[in-house]
Amino acid sequence: MKRNSSIRREKIAEALGRTRSHPTAEWIYDQVKQEIPDLSLGTVYRNLKILVEEGRARVIHAEDGKDHFDAHVEAHHHLICKQCGKVVDYYTSEETGLAQRIETDTGFLIDSDGLKLSGFCKDCKPKA
Amino acid sequence: MKRNSSIRREKIAEALGRTRSHPTAEWIYDQVKQEIPDLSLGTVYRNLKILVEEGRARVIHAEDGKDHFDAHVEAHHHLICKQCGKVVDYYTSEETGLAQRIETDTGFLIDSDGLKLSGFCKDCKPKA
DNA sequence: TTAATAATAAGAATCGTTATCAATTTTATA
């Protein structure tokens, strides 16, 4: 299936690439709509899905029930705050030992970007 | 707020406790309905929520967009298959070093049960 | 140009979940 890349799709990809905030479809819609006023939310969803299929973006199923998107596809992990829903990048290679052990133990092949760690972020952490 | 524990709630907790398969509300509904035919799905959701509040169950927001429940609340982690959606328990304390380093690095406080690792399970793993 | 394909907006439909509500059951208290 040949696939063109439409102007809208590229604008969506750009908006997503411009931020490190792991936005939702809605946020991207609001952004791109400023440039393309007749953009529809369905188009955003459809194109985000295509970008993910093409490996140009990742989805994070966050704790807030919404899908968050990330154009930074290099291996890194995500810290997800249970309280405010914030998603923060975390880069480390320290988990490779863990991933290897898991594969030996269970047969599960862990993605190099498959770590999601939930807890409480700096701001939401109960002060001691 | 004093809280009684109804028969239905206990049956729901039992059904959940009986399995290690991290079922959805729907699955639990189907199970308990065999014993209590006039059970309603809303009751299942309502009671699962209460069980989670009481610390008698955990929720896992899985990759399939559904909430999965787990009555085994001792610290353990979850391996989630991207392909078939299966959720498998993983017990380790090896991540405490990682969790500690993350807290130092980022201020994020990682739950002792906050690890979700996604990848491919034994069966869905691309054969080499 | 013509025909086929791709992309679109708008909105309906679906899905998992939560909230509402009136009726019933359970518990507390007089």
Add this chain to the structure above:
DNA sequence: TATAAAATTGATAACGATTCTTATTATTAA
């Protein structure tokens, strides 16, 4: 006991996020 208050329920409406449908327009290929 009686009776008021609180908890629980089934049914169903409502909800928010996402997907699907339809009709239309734009792009590409022949």
